[in-house]
Amino acid sequence: MTSDRIEDFERSAHAHETSTVRTVADEFEQALSAAVVPPAVGASFPLDGISVSMDITTEPSPEQIREAQTGVTPAGLGIAEYGTIAIQSRTAGDEPISLYPERHVAVLCASDIVPRMSDAVEWLETEIDAGHDSVVFATGPSATGDMGALVRGVHGPKEVHIIVVTDR
């Protein structure tokens, strides 16, 4: 059932111009380094048993965020129906890190994928009760049609890539 849900999530993500890859915790670092275009900035990963030795600047300065090619952040939740991820607003800077660089790499635990928007809103309510009260549901790269044709990568990233950690 979980693997169906991952599939649904991947299908929706692809429909929204988002690439995905599956990995397990043990092979996470390889998946990450394949996904990252340097220079990269990142927010810390609250993933059990995962350490990252590659060169990702955590606690970056604003200038480093602006100059980074890739921003790496965890995703708090995935919505299978839309391929949406929830980026939480944490003091580690997930919000600007996911938004400024051209490429956003998000790390999503398979167990955090819910089927529908209604589940995500329920999750949101409990998050708000717990005091985590700011989040963005992001679906695909940023886009505009205001210049006469659809263009990706406006104020936000041009590319979004999601690493789904299947054993977490």
Next chain:
Amino acid sequence: MSDVETRRRTAEQIRTLLETEGESVQKNTSHFNRQQYEVTENFDQYEEARTRARAIKEDAIEHLPELIEQVEDAVTANGGSVYIAEDAADAREHVADLVGDATVVKSKSMTTEEIELNERLSQNGADVWETDLGEFVLQVADETPSHIVGPSLHKSRDEIAQLFNTRFDPEEPLQTAEELTDFAREYLGERICEADIGITGANFIAADSGTLALVTNEGNARKSAVTPDTHVAVAGVEKLVPSVGDLEPFFELISKAATGQDIPQYLTLLTPPVGTPTLDFETNDTLESSNDRAFHLVLIDNGRLSMRDDPELKETLYCIRCGACSNSCANFQHVGGHAFGGETYSGGIATGWEAGVEGLDTAAEFNDLCTGCSRCVNNCPVKIDIPWINTAVRDRINQAGDDQFDWLVEGLTPDEEGSIDARKRLFGNFEMLAKIGSATAPVSNWLMNARPTKALLERTLGVDRRRSLPSFERETLRDWFDARGGSDIADPRREAVLYPDVYTNYVHTDRGKAAVRTLESLGVVVHIPAVSESGRAPLSQGLISTARARATSVADTLDSHLDQGRDVVVIEPSDFAMFQRDYERLLPAKEHERLREQSYEMLEYVYGLLANGADKDVLSRGEHIAYHSHCQQRTLGLETYTEAVFEDLGYEVVTSDVECCGMAGSFGYKQEYYDLSVDIGDDLRSEFTDVDGPIVASGTSCLEQLESLMSPRVQHPIEIIAPDNY
């Protein structure tokens, strides 16, 4: 200004917009509209989500004063400030005080347009930048939005390129959408990084937690809100809902309705002051949690709390500003919000907004552009009855108007409405005109279409001389029916009242006769009572009390027939829509309910008879047919019955999919709208240029439009399928 002069100017403005902005507006809005149909069709919970969204808004507006108090408490407890601004000036001054001469980046907000914020901030020496690319284009061009969601969609890529190349003089001239976007991203990126203050609107605000929901595709709202350390959010009080949990149906609906995307790129929920570290590009220290973030919520009344007490305008407050009503509107698709809009808001719902926040005068300037075709009704995610709001406001405008040409319409005047515009009374009392026209036909037909009469009608009442006027029959349908001795068939399966609408009774009597023959041959005994016009004509002119009187009279006349279990069959779709939809506002609930349940559109009824075993072999067959349904019929989902009956009889059917033929009742007769009407009609014409077989149209207006544009003979579907030898 005299009426004649006003009409001339309106016509002039519309012609100019058709030439300059029409193409871009049409391309963009019809694209959104098509996508919207597609995405909602594939969304199983569409109706359920709409019902929930509507209920949440109804409840929120009902409890608005409590929600305002609640949000004040919540935001203050979070460490932010709340200001309730009484009107636009109050809001403007308050924000100007907060901003001073700071550098400001703004994300898209119609509410800040409503209070004309940017000009006021600039007076203080503030540097203000719009970060939404559409708004940025308008800022550079010094223009106003032409659409609630796509403010600059009236501009083509070429125009934008030209504008940017002139204004910014880049080393390489900008050309493609990609180049233009990259340029704007860079340019505005700088502004965002430098800014002291970010101003955003809010799509929704949860009262219990003070959480704002911002919906964007570009990501600019997120950047503007969290990059600078001060965030000012400006929103109308109607944006409040009780809590975040209430937002779910809106998350599902808003982008589907607005642009036909299944979900927006970014649904941002901020509970400011947020914990996100601020980005200080000047000191460039590493990120750290900032405790010095400031947040100010400015909630604006500006007429909204009075709208809440106004039974007709109240619904406007449920609006989530998705623009779906604009996208589905044929008139809007052709001229956009610079004609079909007021000071701030545009499209179908703009009449409600402008009447509420600006006043009746502003609403009056464009209210006529709503033809009441009702195509927006199913598209509104919160089920607002937009045509009704437009009618109700039109009624108020009428009451406030004066009159110059009373003498011309003496005797054509419905008494109930007192002294209102002569033209409205002329079109509003088409039944009287038809009676006189028929009694004096053929002289009246000749006279009405004679050059001097047409010139007089144009000069005095603004009836465009290029339109031919309906031609009345000397023998009405009812006279014919009575003369043949009514209806008498052996072994009838049902009894029906054929509703003799004014057009069928006086103008297109052939379709009435075809209807009688068809019904009888399918085993139905027909009655055609002397029953009044449905009220459609006065209603479309905003003459509500006349329409109500007509509705009451129709209901009274049909009462005994309904008692006897007779079905009511209606040929003219706009009259059928009266029985189904509009009478809800005009009749007591029980009477409306009964009539709604017992009435059928002509081909819907035929479909039902065939499905219940009537013999289709008596009907006429053919090979090809080009079919134009009718706007109100489509809103009620009825065109499928006509298609099904034709297909059942072996026809191959090509159905038009333009929203509206452009005539919509009396609209195309009006001098100032003639060009627009023809422009819209042209889309319909081009769908039918290469089709085989006869053209049929369900509505009289559509039929007249098609005949005048293409000069074929256009018939009602019933005339095609009616038995040959009867």
